[in-house]
Amino acid sequence: xxxxxxxxxxxxxxxxxxxxxxxxxxxxxxxxxxxxxxxxxxxxxxxxxxxxxxxxxxxxxxxxxxxxxxxxxxxxxxxxxxxxxxxxxxxxxxxxxxxxxxxxxxxxxxxxx
Amino acid sequence: xxxxxxxxxxxxxxxxxxxxxxxxxxxxxxxxxxxxxxxxxxxxxxxxxxxxxxxxxxxxxxxxxxxxxxxxxxxxxxxxxxxxxxxxxxxxxxxxxxxxxxxxxxxxxxxx
Numbered sequence: 001x002x003x004x005x006x007x008x009x010x011x012x013x014x015x016x017x018x019x020x021x022x023x024x025x026x027x028x029x030x031x032x033x034x035x036x037x038x039x040x041x042x043x044x045x046x047x048x049x050x051x052x053x054x055x056x057x058x059x060x061x062x063x064x065x066x067x068x069x070x071x072x073x074x075x076x077x078x079x080x081x082x083x084x085x086x087x088x089x090x091x092x093x094x095x096x097x098x099x100x101x102x103x104x105x106x107x108x109x110x111x112x113x
Numbered sequence: 114x115x116x117x118x119x120x121x122x123x124x125x126x127x128x129x130x131x132x133x134x135x136x137x138x139x140x141x142x143x144x145x146x147x148x149x150x151x152x153x154x155x156x157x158x159x160x161x162x163x164x165x166x167x168x169x170x171x172x173x174x175x176x177x178x179x180x181x182x183x184x185x186x187x188x189x190x191x192x193x194x195x196x197x198x199x200x201x202x203x204x205x206x207x208x209x210x211x212x213x214x215x216x217x218x219x220x221x222x223x224x225x
Contacts, residue, residue: 043216103156
């Protein structure tokens, strides 16, 4: 049962344009969402997070939007740069006594120069 | 560099063997998490420790065990290894239980 889904395995974008990565979840108990970026042979790197009490969080070129009614979140990268090329994972947690992360399957972003 | 270190970086072993993976969390972090990334399963949570105590278990096999020591480093022990245990094993840490997790570079395990 895949509780966090990233339906696009890959995305190609031109340098300078906007990249939009999408994530859907099924469990309404999730209250904290994160995006991680992963390069080959490295561990996931934390990018940005959002609590379920917010609908938007922004950090530099990265903005995460949360639509709780649709159980959907998205990561916007503006402007996209070739160095952004990586696999992006969406993750969710319940909070409570533990914040174990439930990960999506990832989206490979390729930013073309 | 996240500040989380994992050793070894690569490990090649045979079926039936036992291995130990080591993780040192970021300085000051009390919580350690272990995740497995295999080709067909993605990143899966295995187990969490907080200040030496087990706090949560995911889909961790009975052949696998972990512990967190008084100096807060953690070890993941994998025994009676099978071909399907070949995967990347990541450790993550956070300052407290509900903080953002920072990941180490991973240990790539290959079981032949």
